[in-house]
Amino acid sequence: MMMMGTYSSSSSRGDMNEKPAWLESLMAETFFGGCGVHQDRRKNEKNVFCLHCCLSICPHCLSSHRSHPLLQVRRYVYHDVIRLDDLEKLIDCSNIQPYTINSAKVIFLNQRPQSRTCKGPANACFTCDRILQEPFHFCSLSCKVDYMVYAGQSLSNILHRFDESDFAISQFEGLRVDGSEVTDEDTQIAPSSSYSNTEATSNSVISREPNNNLKKGKGNNTFLPGIVLSLGSRRKGAPHRAPLS
Numbered sequence: 001m002m003m004m005g006t007y008s009s010s011s012s013r014g015d016m017n018e019k020p021a022w023l024e025s026l027m028a029e030t031f032f033g034g035c036g037v038h039q040d041r042r043k044n045e046k047n048v049f050c051l052h053c054c055l056s057i058c059p060h061c062l063s064s065h066r067s068h069p070l071l072q073v074r075r076y077v078y079h080d081v082i083r084l085d086d087l088e089k090l091i092d093c094s095n096i097q098p099y100t101i102n103s104a105k106v107i108f109l110n111q112r113p114q115s116r117t118c119k120g121p122a123n124a125c126f127t128c129d130r131i132l133q134e135p136f137h138f139c140s141l142s143c144k145v146d147y148m149v150y151a152g153q154s155l156s157n158i159l160h161r162f163d164e165s166d167f168a169i170s171q172f173e174g175l176r177v178d179g180s181e182v183t184d185e186d187t188q189i190a191p192s193s194s195y196s197n198t199e200a201t202s203n204s205v206i207s208r209e210p211n212n213n214l215k216k217g218k219g220n221n222t223f224l225p226g227i228v229l230s231l232g233s234r235r236k237g238a239p240h241r242a243p244l245s
Contacts, residue, residue, distance in 0.1 A: 017149050020159065023091070025054035027110060027142045031073045031080050037061060047073050051090075051167060062169055069167035074106065081106040087141065089166055092158035096144050097136035108140040 019027075026049055035044040035058035046056040052068035062070070071090075074081050076099075084098050084105040098105040111128045123132050127143035138144040148155060 017152060017155060019145065019149070019155060021054050022051045023145065023155075023159075025049075026071075027145070029056045031056050032075055035061065047075070048172070049073055059172070062172055066169050068169075069162075069164045070169060070172065071167055072172070073109070074101070076101060076106075079112050080109040082109060082141075083107075086167075088160075089162045090160055091141070092160070093141070093144075095135075095137040096141060097132050097139055110142045111140045 029049065031047055031049075032045045035041075035046050038044040038058055038060040041058075041060050044058045044060060046058045048057050048059065048062065049055070049071045050057055050065050050068050051071055053065065056073070057065060071082065071086060074083070081099070081101065084093060084107055087093055087107050093107055096107055098107055100106075111125070111130070114128070114130055123134050123136070124130060125132055125139040125143055126137050127147045128139060130139040132139060138147065144158075145155065148158070
């Protein structure tokens with residue numbers, strides 16, 4: 001079944017700039033909180049968005065939304081991200097800077113707090129001034145949508161008709177309830193320079209794999225190239241004088 005990414009069409013300019021219910025709810029919803037319906041269940045974080053009901057649900061809720069189109073949300077350092085391949089089926093993500101996580105490109109759902117804004121001629125987000133790579137104009141989905149609404153541009157031009165079968169519950173058959181698909185703050189992230197499928201270099205990919213290149217040194221120290229990380233404190237002994245000659 002094909003479903004339009006917006007509400008019923010309208011000829012008024014105001015309606016054309018209005019966010020469809022699923023999009024507004026997706027950007028405003030709180031994810032990864034505990035599910036109120038399954039408070040007594042383990043791993044009840046809400047990391048799935050129901051495009052039909054316009055709300056976040058946990059993996060234990062999936063059976064109640066079996067016939068609805070579902071979108072998985074992931075997290076990196078307390079910020080929500082969605083796979084680019086999934087999001088592009090719903091809305092045009094051009095000009096939004098993608099990032100690579102575990103070999104998959106993702107888009108941040110909302111803008112993130114930043115300690116400093118762009119100053120000077122650097123390329124920056126049109127909405128929040130976050131520094132970006134060329135040729136991107138937005139750092140998140142919400143930044144692009146909010147900019148278009150503010151500029152009076154029609155959102156209907158970027159919303160796609162999508163096949164509900166692309167978001168069927170079958171896509172979650174491999175999703176483990178223990179949240180193993182969710183990235184944590186110990187991973188590393190770097191922006192992708194383009195939408196191409198070319199493999200990114202190792203330092204631009206988020207990886208959950210342990211770093212096997214670390215070398216152990218004496219005194220519980222871990223050696224990185226040019227860096228020494230002390231893993232434990234050592235008490236200095238009493239100073240020894242050189243023998244008198």
